[in-house]
Amino acid sequence: MLQIVIDDKNTLYRKGMEILLEQIFLREEGELVEFLPLTEDHVATADVIVKSVEPGESYICNPVLRDRKAVSLLIGIYEGAGNPYFGELPLCVNNMVFINRAESLSKTRALIVRGWENSVLSASKNIIRNCQRCLHRTLSPQQVKVAAHFYSGHNPEETALDLQLNVKTVCAHKRMIMTKFNLYSDCELLHFLNGLKKQQLMPNEFSECLAGR
Secondary structure (H helix, E strand, C coil), rough: CCCEEECCCCCCCCCCCCCHHHHHHHHHHCEEEECCCCHHHHHCCCEEEHHHHCEEEEEECHHHHCCCCCEEEEEEEECCCCCCCCCCCCCCCCCEEEEECCCCHHHHHHHHHHHHHHHHHHHCCCCCCHHHCCCCCCHHHHHHHHHHHHCCCCCCCHHHHHHHHHHHHHHHHHHHHHHHHHCHHHHHHHHHHHHHHHCCCCCCCCHHHHHHC
């Protein structure tokens, strides 16, 4: 029996994805499926993981996904017209299949089937996720401080005054953060920082900076 984990707050979309996955694996592959909530234990044993992905989230370390099965199929559901990623991704998500939430049913099905075929083909490979060699992206100490001020609602002038920086320097740090994590708007930046604050990282420097302000 295939174990499938779905993490998506959109109840309607999640139900539709369950029906589609059941059709693909039960009717076409002859495999029974079991749907499970997102927990570390379930992710570690799941054959398929479907997770909504916020802008920039796929570039940071994700401890829960890091411990998933080497040959599991990871599906990232994203919104918006922008490319969800560029360059290399962290080892925990580097084979993620990205699907736009607004994608057609036929295209979604085709992407899932192709992703599953690739995961089956990789079953013979010895996949090891060495975090020391991982290319996940992080904020520099100064970027953490600028991001914390932005997240707290401070404008560039207030941030510059508090951090004793030039306003242009503050704006440059903000641009570098958005470029590093492929973010296109202040709204996407806020969503990204909100997710970063909740990320299960030890230490979580951004969350600690917010707590210390």
